[in-house]
Amino acid sequence: MDLTDETHEDLDRLLRSGGIRLGPAQRGRLEWLVGQYGAPIFDGVGEGRRNGVIILKEPPSGAAAELFYRSLNPGCAVVIPASENPGFDFLKSKLTEFGTVGPCGAEGPHEMWWGGIGWSKFLTAADASSVRPRIVSCYPRGADATAAFALRHSLERFDLACHIEPIATQFGDRMLCFEKAEFMLRMWNKYREPLLFVDVDASLREAPLLPSYLGCDVALHKWNRWEMSARVLYLGRTARAEMLLRAWQQLAASYPAIWEGYLLDQAWSLTSSQVPLDTVWLPRSYHSLKGDLGAMRATILHDRQTTTLDLGPDPGFAGIARTARRAGRTGARDAFMVMTTKAETGNGIAVILRDVAASDAGAVAGDRGSRDRRLCRRLRRLRPAGAVAVRLAGRHRRRARGRRARAPPHPGDRTGPAHRQRFLRGPCVRPGGHDRPPPLPLTDINRCSRPSSCSPTPCNSSNRSPICSASTIATSPSARRCAHRTSAPSKRRC
Template sequence: MTDETHENLDRLLQSDGVRLGRAQRDRLDWLVEQCGAPIHDFSECRRSGVIILKEPPSGAAAELFYRSLTPGCAVVIPGGENPGFDFLKSKLAEFGTVGPCGADGPHEMWWGGIGWSKFLSTADSSTVRPRIVSCYPRGGNANAAFVLRHSLERFDLTCHIEPVETQLRDRILCFEKAEFMMRMWNKYREPLLFVEAGAVLREAPLLPSFLGCDVALHKWNRWEMSARTLYLGRTKAAEMMLRTWQQLAASYPTIWEGYLLDQAWSLTSSQTPLDTVWLPRSYHALEGDLGAMRATILHDQQTTTLELGPDPGFAGIARAARRAGRTGARDAFMVMTSKAETGTGIAVILRDVSACDAGAVAATVEAVTGAYAANCGGYGRLELSLCAWQDDVGAAREAAAQARYRILEIAPGQRIANDFFAIHRSDEAVMTARHLFP
C-alpha cells in the first residue's frame, strides 16, 4: 500500500468516526492491497474495491447492494457485533472476523463478499506453507492415514501423521485431538493445518496461509464449527485459542469437539483481536457433495449432528449469532481487565441493540469501554454483552449471575461518564452498608 493510499484511508476512517485496533487495521490494509481503494459511492461497486459499512441496509436496499457487488469487491463492517447487520451478512460469503481490541478498537470487524473466487485464484502465490498434521487411533485402521499421506505426495508440503493412544479403539476424543495439536504446536515452528485422517487433498491448501490469519476453520450449516480442518498461524492469539480449547477439552472430555471449539473461539475472540477466517466449503467438502470435484480437501465421512454439549438449548442460542460470525447474547462480546487487585467482575448488558441505529449502539460500546479504561471503579474484569431481545437479556443475566458478577443493564444512547464504574461501585457500597446497618 502506498503512503498516499494509507493517508487517504486514515482520513476516510477518521471522517466516518471508525475506530479500529491494530490487528483490524492490518486486515483492512491487506484488503485494500488486494481489492483496491475504498469505494465511497455504492454505484461504483461494479468495479473492485473495499466497501466500509457503518449502518446496515435493510430490505430492498440490501438486495440492491448485494446485486451491485462483483467478485473483486470486499465488504467490511467495522461494527460487526451488531445483529442489525445479520440480514446483509446472510446474503454474502463470510470471509472472516477480527475480534475487538479493547478500548482502542472496541468493535468486531467482519469482512466478506459475494464469493471466494478472487482469493482462491491468488492463494497459490503464498510463500508461507503450512505443515499438514493429522492423527489416528493406534491399533485402529491405518489405511485412512495412508490415503491422506498419499494425496500429499504431489504437493510441496511437509507433514506429520502419527497414531495416538485413545480411550476408544475407533475414535479420537476431543481432548486427545487437542493434546495432539498442542504437541505439534510445541514441536514445529510452521503454521499448522490439521486435516482429519482419511481426507484427500485435491489441491494445495494454501488459502489460510495466504490470508495470514490467526485461525481458520469451517462452519458446516454456517454455524456449527468443525475441527476436521483447522488452521493455526504462528501467533500468540492462535496459541491462546489452542490452549483454551485444550483446557476445555480436558475439563469436559466427553463433549463433542465442535461445541468446545465454538466455546474456545468465543472466549478467545472476546479477550484478544483474534483474526479468524471462515473457510469455504471447498476446504470441508464431503464425498457426494455437488461441489466435491472442485474440493481442495475432501473428507471421506459424512458429518453427523451429535450431542452439542450439556446445554440442550445451546444450538438455538448460538445458531443466529454464529451464522453472522459473532458471539451470542449469553457469550460476552468483549472482555476487559484492569489492574485492580479485587477479583470482582462486572457484567454490562447493552439491551435493545436491534431497535436502535448502529451508530448509537457503537457510540455506547465505545463510551463503556472508554469509561472502564479511564476508571475501572475497582472492578477487576468487565464483560460486555449485546442483546437484541428480552430473551437475550435473560440469558446474559443468567450467565453473569452464575459467574457471581455485578450486573448493569444499559440502553443505546445512555450517557456514560468517565466515572461511570466508580459511581456504580460507590452506590453499591452504600447499598451494602444500608443492608448491614439498617
C-alpha cells in the same frame, strides 16, 4: 501488495472522517484488503463498481440491504467495523463470510467483519502463496492404517510436508477431544511452520494454500454456517493462535465428555473476546463430503456421506450459539452490557436504554462509555436504604415515560424528606377501567406500619408475592423494603 505512503494517509483520513477506530490487527487486515481490491469508500451503494473496499458504518434496512447486495460483484469487498451489532445480520446472511477480527481494546473496541461475493478471487490467487503449511493428522493406535496411507499418498502429489502418526487413546477405536488437542499442542511445539490439521479419513484434491495465503491466525469451517468443525483446523505461527490452541486443550482436559466442536467454539469465543484473533471461515470446498454437488471441485474431501444434519449431538447448544455464529459474532443470542459499581445492592439492577432505534450505530457506541459513567455515579449516590420500584404496563410503555410522582413520606418512615423515594408509575389499569392509586413510599420491614387488616407477618422475600418481586428491581441488602397499596384488604399486594 504493499501500500504507498499516500495510500496510508488517505486511509487514515478516511477513518478519521468516519469516526472509526481500528486496532493494529484490524488495521492490518483492512490494509491487506485495500491492497487486494482497491481504494475504500464509505457506505457506497456499489453503482456497478468493479473493485474497491466498501466500509459500512450503519446497518441497512431490508430493502436497502437487498439493493446493496445486488450492486456488488466479485471485485468488491465489504468491511463492517462494528459487526457485533445484530442489525447487520441480515446483510451478512446474503454475503459470503470471509473472516472476522476480534476487538483490540480501546484502540479498536469492536469486532470487524469482512466478506464479499464468492471465494473465486482468493482461491485463484492462493496458488501463488509462498507459505506452505505442514499437514498433521493422527488416528488411534491399533486402528486400520489404510486411511492414513491414502492421506499421505495424496500429500506427496503436492509436495507438502506432513506428520501422520498413531496415538494412544482411552477408547481403542475413537479419539476424544483432549487427545486430539494434546496432539496438536505437541505438533505446535515440535514444528515452526503453520499447521493444518486434517482428519485421517480425508484426501486432498488440491493444495490447501488458502489459509496461509490470507495470513490469518486461525482458519476453520463452519458447518451449516454456524457449527465449528474440528475436522480441518489451520493455526498460523502467531501468539494469538497459540492462545486459542491452549484454551482448547484446557477446556478439552476439563470436560472430556463434551463434543470437540463445542469446545472449539467456546475456546474461539473466549480467545476472540480477549485478543484480536484474526479468523478466516474456510469455504465448503475445504470440508466437502462424498455425495456433495461440489465434491469434484473440493480441496479437501472427507470420506463421509453427505448430510444436512448438525455435527454435534446436543440440540440445546445450537439454540444458544446458532444465531451469533452465523453472523460471525462471539456473543450469545442477545447483546449484554457489563458495568461495575461500588453500590451495595443485593439483587440485580435493570438498565433501560431508550431511543436507541432512533440513533445511528456509531452514536450508540460512542455514547456508551459516557452513559456507563453517568449511571455508575448515580449508583454510587444511591442511599443504602434506597430502592427503586418500577411498574410499566406492557403496551403503554411509551406513555409511562416521564410520568414521575414524588409520594409523601410514610408515617412509619423516620428517615426524613431526604430519603423520600421516587416512583415511575405506569398506567396499570384495573379490570374496571380505573387507574390504580400511586404506591406509598417503601418502608423498612423492621418498621413496617401496615393497617391492622393486613397480615401480621412481616413482609420479607419468602412471603412476597410474584408481583411484588417483579416490581422491585433493585434493593439494598441492609434494609429490604416493600410497597403497600391503599386498596381493599382483599386486593392488597405485598
